[in-house]
Amino acid sequence: MPVFLNAHDADFENAFAALLGAKREDSPDVDHIVAGIIADVRKRGDTALIELTEKFDRLALTPETLRFSTEEIATLVAQVPDNERAALELSAARIQDYHARQMPSDETWTDDTGAMLGWRWSPVSAAGLYVPGGLASYPSSVLMNAIPAKVAGVERLAIAVPTPDGQANPLVLLAAQLSGVDEVYRIGGAQAIAALAYGTETIAPVDKITGPGNAFVAAAKRRVFGKVGIDMIAGPSEILVIADASQNPDWIALDMLSQAEHDESAQSILITNDAGMAHAVSAAIDKHLQTLERRKIAGASWRNFGAVIIVPDLDRAAELSNRIAPEHLELCVEDPDALSQKITHAGAIFLGAWTPEAIGDYVGGPNHVLPTARSARFSSGLSVMDFVKRTTLAKMTPEALRTIGPTAETLAISESLEAHGLSVRARLDHLND
Amino acid sequence: MPVFLNAHDADFENAFAALLGAKREDSPDVDHIVAGIIADVRKRGDTALIELTEKFDRLALTPETLRFSTEEIATLVAQVPDNERAALELSAARIQDYHARQMPSDETWTDDTGAMLGWRWSPVSAAGLYVPGGLASYPSSVLMNAIPAKVAGVERLAIAVPTPDGQANPLVLLAAQLSGVDEVYRIGGAQAIAALAYGTETIAPVDKITGPGNAFVAAAKRRVFGKVGIDMIAGPSEILVIADASQNPDWIALDMLSQAEHDESAQSILITNDAGMAHAVSAAIDKHLQTLERRKIAGASWRNFGAVIIVPDLDRAAELSNRIAPEHLELCVEDPDALSQKITHAGAIFLGAWTPEAIGDYVGGPNHVLPTARSARFSSGLSVMDFVKRTTLAKMTPEALRTIGPTAETLAISESLEAHGLSVRARLDHLND
Structure with missing residues (x-):
């Protein structure tokens, strides 16, 4: 059952600390296997990559077919239904508009000694983007990773996406096309990360690798860090909703389930100053869990990691939220702008009843790659800044x-x-x- | 002997690739030891910290003396000679001025659907700064790490600096005082990183840890990454000087030695379009290596990792420089501004004959914590941006x-x-x- 806490209770502080410290994911230790795979790809290049792809994805490739050809991409992309194409296009345009505003400025000035000082930003030359295969193959993630890179001015952007048994996702390829991706390789796992970081006869190495992946991909990214740049290693996702009595509990229940359905390790937390709302949301979640397609995943997430916290007022809600430093924060209250001013640590804030978190996952404009596991205390979501670097100047x-x-x-x-x-x-x- | 290459030679490409790929440092594998130390500090807190400090620094502490008192700091700082105090004050003021310009702006706007979008920056709440003890205890590094944190608005800034046999460096404490550091602890090594990341009974945990350190500190930072943010793990330092015939070879020799004297793994490279300059700089280096105080270190660096490359023209020099992506790049040429436009990857550029790299180490204004080991291809030097994070907004x-x-x-x-x-x-x- 999800945790129910009341800030008035005597043992609240201990219970809240336990919630904060709860470990939601035990990543298998695959570092040893991954080290072997990376060494193999570094040593044997394409040959290793092809053997490993045959082994893990049951797919026979040659150096010539490692990469999707322009014709293959065109054929697959043509299968995408019009409504899905239109949706991806609108999303891409809005993500592009939002991220274009993030480009930092060069500055130079002369100080009172006559010295010229300043800095200049320049893009990473080549970036690689990992896209998981199978169930977690999300075209929206392609847009969210690729568009900031292209806005930054990355010249060469390569995607690695495994195609188990040769199955490719046409929407992923369309998202890549819309984002201006230059090369798409049908490789996955630690071997794909090794190929992007060190290069093979066929695949030129990149300078930075981003994108989500399973435990093997995460371990490989940790290992190649230093040789190339990497983005954060994402943990399980979470949402925190702060709601007052003015809200529709059914909407909040669905917002919380939209986090829970991602993954059994996901976490959905409600903080409210209204006991009636706490119970109404909880009841609505139980109701939807009877019919939701992904009820098995969402139900496990809710039972194991869900929490409802009753607080005396919204100031206390903001204070607890700052201690949690949630990845996604919905402010479902009458005056979300005022409450937002009290938030110091959060990956993304969704203000008011009309901004379900799902808008941010797809089409709002801001990035959906956000700091998980309380790391919003010290890090930011993916942005154009991840694909540029600063050179300082002094004369x-x-x-x-x-x-x-x-x-x-x-x-x-x-x-x-x-x-x-x-x-x-x-x-x-x-x-x- | 240092490597002499000529871009005209038939095997230049291979020789240059070998130079690029050369491994300059073999870090001892101390990860296993560090894991034990971190676990011990997490479990036993102050008790472990005090035992480990007695063992490694031969210093007996209590929970009350882990932290320097205000009086102790005042007494030590009073020992600093006036000229050194004045120098630190001018440096601090100039670093402050430069970094204040780096503060990023909050943005919000309304798009054509009526949606409000934007982002907001906020500081990390608490940061920890590691300062090595002994020979590598550099007060300038305290300024370079602490001032950006305070400019960013970090509320609580704690320093960990080991004091082997109880020896404290008054200049380090003065630098901390000038930078507005809030707490200074006389602890070091992996145990200090563990205490900052996880906290003990006496030391509250921080959200981000920066600063240089030995192999134990670096391994500990890697291990606590995720629980807290960390800055880059610095490798051995390097300088690249591009010089034309117009320059004073003795000045360039000294600039290259100022890198080499840091560390036997440091690297100094000269690229010039003038064979006479190549030989004159090399001769001047040999001359200074006869008398330099740190000639043993600088000599080993120069012999093992130094390089002189002759190129047909400055365009080629820029191209090779971009492949090296040096931490420090001096453009000692007649028109440094024009050449600077061709540089795409470098941590810091020093333009013209009047800008020795040492100015950047101390008093120019830009940060001296810069990306090493070719990582300027994908990362930037330390800045205010390392101590703030972005929350995206959508309504x-x-x-x-x-x-x-x-x-x-x-x-x-x-x-x-x-x-x-x-x-x-x-x-x-x-x-x-």
């Missing part, structure tokens, strides 16, 4: 060096770094000659 | 939901996520009633 004049050079020399000497000091002193001596 | 109106809700529903159905679709449909049905 001294003789006058600027005369002004600040002696300071560098003093500190270099205090840190026993003589050559640092001499490199400044040689120039200062020249100026004084 | 639909009934009209906005009517416009884009059906798209979310279509995609939810295509991804077999029924509750996602129902959460939108329930609201749309209400609007249509």
Whole structure:
């Protein structure tokens, strides 16, 4: 059964701490297997990649068929029904508009010594995007990962998507096409991550890898980190809804179930200042769990990790929410803007009754790749910033060096770094000659 | 001997690839030891921390003396000579000015459906900064890590600095004071990282840990990543100087040695379109290596990892530089601004003859914590951005939901996520009633 807590109860603090600390996922330790797969791909390249794909995906490939051809993509994409194509197109356009506003600016200025200072942003040259196969093959995730990369100016964007038994998802390929992806490879697992990071005869290496995946993919991303950049390693997803008495409990129940249906490890939490709402939402969840297609998954998530917390007022709700630092936060209250001002840690906020979290998953515009497992305390969702990097700039004049050079020399000497000091002193001596 | 390459030579491409791929550091595998230390601190808290500090730093502490008192800090800081204090103050002020310009802006806007979209930045609540003890205890690094955190608005900033045999560095404490650090603990190694990440009875946990450290500290940071955020794991440092015939070879030699003196694994590379310059710089390096205080370290770095590359022109120099993606790049050429435009991957660029890299280490303003080991291809130096995180915002109106809700529903159905679709449909049905 989900946890029911009341902030008035004497043992609330302990129970809340237990909720915060609960471990929702035991990832199998596959690091040893993954290390072997990466070493194999580094050593034998395409040959290893092809053997592993035959073994895991029951699919025989050649160096020529590792990559989807333009014709294959066109044929598959043509199967997508018009309404789904139109939906993907609108989503892509809105995600593009939102992310285009994230491009950071270059800055340069001259300070009072005459020194020019500043920085410049430039895109990662090549990025790889992992897309899971099978059930978790979500075209929306392709848009959410690929569009920020292309907005950032990434020149070469490659996708790795496994096609078990040769089954490809036409919507994934359409999403890739709409996002401007340059190359799509039918490879998966740790071997795909190894190929993207180190390259093979057929696949050129990339500089950054993003995208979700299973335990093997996650372990492989951890291992290649440093050789390439990676995005965060996502944990199980969560939603927190703060609701007051003004809300429709059935809508909130569906919002919470839309998180729970993702995964048995997902977590849905309701915080409300109205005991009646707490019970009405809980009853509505039970009702929908009788008929929902994914009721087995959603039911397990709700029973094992669901929680309903009654608080005296919305200030307390905001305080508890900040301690949870949820991935998704819905503010289903009369004045969501006011409550939003009190939120310091959350991946994404959905304000008001008309903004179900599902809007954010698909078409709102903001990214749906968000910090899980309380990491919104220190990290952000995926964005254009993940595909650019900053080069700082400094240009001294003789006058600027005369002004600040002696300071560098003093500190270099205090840190026993003589050559640092001499490199400044040689120039200062020249100026004084 | 350092490597001498000429881009005209037939086997240049192979030799350059070997230079790019050369492994400069073999970190000892201390992960097993570190795992035990972290588990011990998590289990036994202060008791473990105190035992480990006695063992590794030969220093007996109590829960009351883990932290430097205000009086102790005042006494130590009073020992700093006036010229060093003035130097640290000027550095701190300039780093503060530069980083204040990095604060990102909140944005909100209303799109054509009437939906409000945007994002908001907020600081990490609590950060921990590791400062190595002994030889590598650099007050400049305290400024470079602590000031961006405080500019970002981090409320609680704690430093961990080991004090072997009770020896504290007054300059480190002054740098902490000037940066607005809130707490300084005399602890080090993996046990300090564990205490910052998980907390003990005396030390409250933080949300993000930055700062350099030895192999034990690096392994501990990798292990606590996820529980807290961490900065990059720095590898050995490197400098690349691109020089034309117009330059003073002695200055360039000193700049290259100022990298080499850091560490035997450091790397200094010269790329020049002038063979005379190549030989003059090399000769000047040999001359300084006879007298330099740290000639043993700098000499080993130069012999084992130094390189001089002759190219036909500066375009080729830029192209090779981009493949190296150096941490520090000096453009010692007649028109550094023009050459800078061709640089796509570098941590920091120092433009022109009057900007030795040492200026950037101390007092220029930009951060000296920069991406090493070719990671400037996909990552940036430390900045205010490392201490803030973004919360995305979305607020639909009934009209906005009517416009884009059906798209979310279509995609939810295509991804077999029924509750996602129902959460939108329930609201749309209400609007249509």
